[in-house]
Amino acid sequence: MSARSFCTSVTSPDGLSRVLREIRGAVTSPTGGLVFVTGPLVPHLHTLATRVAAAWKGVPTVLVPGSGVLHERAELEGVPAASGILWSGGKVTPFALGDAEDSPRALGESIGQALGARPSTALLFHRTEGFDTSLLEGLATAAPSACVFGAGTVGAGGVVITADGEERLARAVGMSIKGLASPIVAASPACRLVSELVPIEEASGGLVLRLGGRGALDELSQCAPGSSNPGASSPLVFAALAESDDVTEDGRPRFVVRPVRGIDPSRRGVMIGADARPGMLMAFAVRDAQTAKADLETMARVVSKNALGAAPRFALYLSCAGRGQGLYGAPDTEVRILRQRFGDLPIAGMHAAFEISPREGRPSRLDLYTSVLALFRSPS
Structure with missing residues (x-):
């Protein structure tokens, strides 16, 4: 078998050891592995x-x-649990980088230099604290041909275990994977737009002042759910940001979700942050279970279609902690969608603090309330 995944509720390292040994016996000549843990297991990394x-x-x-x-086959939330995957094929090189004094951009450049100039796939996990998108910009500068995706850890940083058994802890951990076909990677947001994407006309220091010919706060007030019924409870409203030339295969803008950090009534402005720049497209959005399911189904279909003619080996699925049962009201919603499309293909992943998805010819981007699917295939 070229890959084997697992997911189990486990309360002790001893219980996990038994599962790991079983998985090891099922994979011939493994070359790389990932293990995800949650709950009371995290302090015992x-x-x-x-x-x-x-x-x-x-x-x-x-x-x-x-x-x-x-x-x-399952998503485990709110219980001590572990999942993971072990695979054969390709060459895996782990990394653990990031001293306390390193700026995010310098750390990104260090990761890029570790990846090297040759095209590779890089899986990156970073602590929530101290992460900045300038890291992704620095990484893209140093390794422009790398396909970089990953997620934010929860509760602690990750740990690298080298082939020699050495343990390494750092702000940023991950691995480069070479020798397999470049994975098909796609992202799926869990938000529904409640206004049209229109150009940001004026912004200052992350405060959006005008978009689509009107004040940003006026636009927010107009489109906020429940605005016509002040007594009704309203879901949290987010900003959706997109670049006009960054679109999906069916022509839809690829937007990123950012929190609304505050408002400035005197200037009719809405504080979004440094990602909101004049010329970008912006709308407002809310989390929505039906939209999330429909978009994930579309993403899985597109990934499956793009994989035709190649032999899938395994997949990684990194979903946001703001999705899952809290969004859908039922367990296993997303993995059922994946299983309907990919059958018994080994898949492993986690619910993360944030997500990182690749963009062709641009730095990878920070995503929120998003899921990232990466399908690995045999080399052609």
Whole structure:
């Protein structure tokens, strides 16, 4: 078998060791692994790393804490649990980088230099604290041909276990994967637009003043759900930002979700942050379960279509902690959609603090309330 995934409720390192040994016995000549943990297991990452190194001896692995874990058959949230995947094929090189004094951009450049000039796939996990999008810009400058995706850890930073069994902790951990076909990676937001995407005409220091010919606060007040019924409870409203030339295969703008950080009534402005710049498109949006499911179904269909003619080996699925059962009101909603499309393909992943998705010819981007699917295939 070229890959094997697992997902289990487990309360102790000993319980995880048994699962890891079983997975190791099912994969011939493994070359890389990922283990995701949640709940009370997170404070015991060092002990868990020792168990992973023993059970998967000689296999470079990254151990990642999240708010939930998943594989192709289940999502486990709110319980002590672990999931993961072990695969054969390709060359995996782990990294753990980031001293306290490194700026985010300098850290990104260090990661890019570690990846090298040759095209590669880079899986990146970063602590929530201290993350800045300038890291992704620095990484793209140093390694412009790398396909970079990943997520934000929850509760602690990740741990790298090298092929020699050495454990490394850092702000940013991950691995480069070479020798397999470049994965098909796509992202799916969980938000529904409640206004049209229109150009930002005026912004200052992250405060959007005018868009679409009117004050930003006027636009927000007009489109906010419940504005016509002040007594009704309203969902939280976010900003959706897009670039006019960044579109999906069916021509829809690819937007990123950002929180509304505040308002300035005197200037009729809405504070979004540095990502909101004049010339970009902006709308307002709310989390919506039906939209999230429909968009995920579309994304899975497109990824499956693009994989025709290649042999899928395994997939990684990184979803936002703001999705899952809290959004849908029922467990396993997203993995059921993936299973309907990909069957028994081994999949592993986590519920993350944030997501990182790649963009062709541009730096990877920070996503919120989004899921990222990466389908790995055999080399052609």
